[in-house]
Amino acid sequence: MGHVRPQHVVDSALAASDAGMRDAANAAMHGVAVKTIRRWRRLYQRRGLPRGQAHTSAACPDCDGGALDEPAYAELLGWYLGDGHLSRGRRDVWNLHIYNDARYVHDNAVIAAIMRRVKPGGMPHTRLVPGCVITTVSWKHWICLLPQHGPGRKHERVIALEPWQEEIVERHSGPFLRGLLHSDGCRANNWTTRQVGGERRRYDYPRWQFSNRSEDILGLYTWALGLVDVPWRRSGRWCVSVSRREGVARLDDLVGPKR
Known part of the structure; x- marks a missing residue:
């Protein structure tokens, strides 16, 4: 120095x-x-x-009573639970890393934007690895805002929201779902066949799918779906699907496409 x-x-x-x-x-x-x-x-x-x-240095909402952009935080929390993690740097500074497919240029720009909204004055930087963009921003107080951090993989430890986080998600369920679905979810076309007039016909329909190996994170996802009245079902060991027309339309409105 x-x-x-x-x-x-x-x-x-x-x-x-x-x-x-x-x-x-x-x-x-x-x-x-x-x-x-x-x-x-x-x-x-x-x-x-x-x-x-x-x-x-941005004031920490927890330690210093700083302001928190709640919609941006709810979305960033979804991204973190899906494809993010914290690493500890020098002088107790924490680095928040969010991983996302390099094809989704708009979404990668959104990640950096919501990082700046949660940490005013923050300067996210990106690193390109094969097929993936890693967006990172540093702050001593990420550990305060993301208390779910811990040793080991998320699906190997308990993931639970603090009461203040639950209140934010209840107020901003759409952004939270957007972060989860844009990280570990997709909107895909599915198909089935039905017997109509003695003839088997194929029907195509859209559905939203979310996949995560953490039962706790799956539970947070389905809880948030309930907050916005979206019906869901388990379609696999680690997968939750939304297939009903009204549920798909609701998520289309709240989440929007990956791009």
Whole structure:
């Protein structure tokens, strides 16, 4: 870490600059480099930024009482439960990683956008691996907002929402379902055959499917479906399907297509 100058030195240098002193003379008088004087003028005079890094750190809704964009958080929570995880970095900074198919360019842009809404001032970055985009943003307080983090895979441990998270999902069930379905779900065409007038005919129909190996996450998904009055059924060991016309239409309206 570079040397941190006392505040009175910075204040004196800025006052000298305001009085018209040249940067070279100002730097010599205060025992700093010319580029340091120029940086101080750029940051604190022209841009008006406060000294230090406090202005770049978003207030935590849990620790600091900061504001939380609830619809964005509900959707991000769905993405996290489906295809996300936390990793711990240096100085107790947590990295939130969301994985998504590289074909869905719009959805990958949405992931970055809702990350910025949940962490104002955040700067998500992406990394491309074969067939997949990993979107990452760092924050000390992800562990506060995503207490479901823990050792091991999600389907090998208990996943339960905190009461405050349940309240947010109850208010914003659509975004939560969107995050889940766009990560671990799909809208697909299914077909069946029926005997009509002595002739077997094929019928095609759309359905939404959600697949996850965690029974707890499947339970959260079906609970959220109940909140928006969407009928569902288990169509496999790890799969929940919505096939009724009114349920499909409701999810089409709430979730929208992957793109």
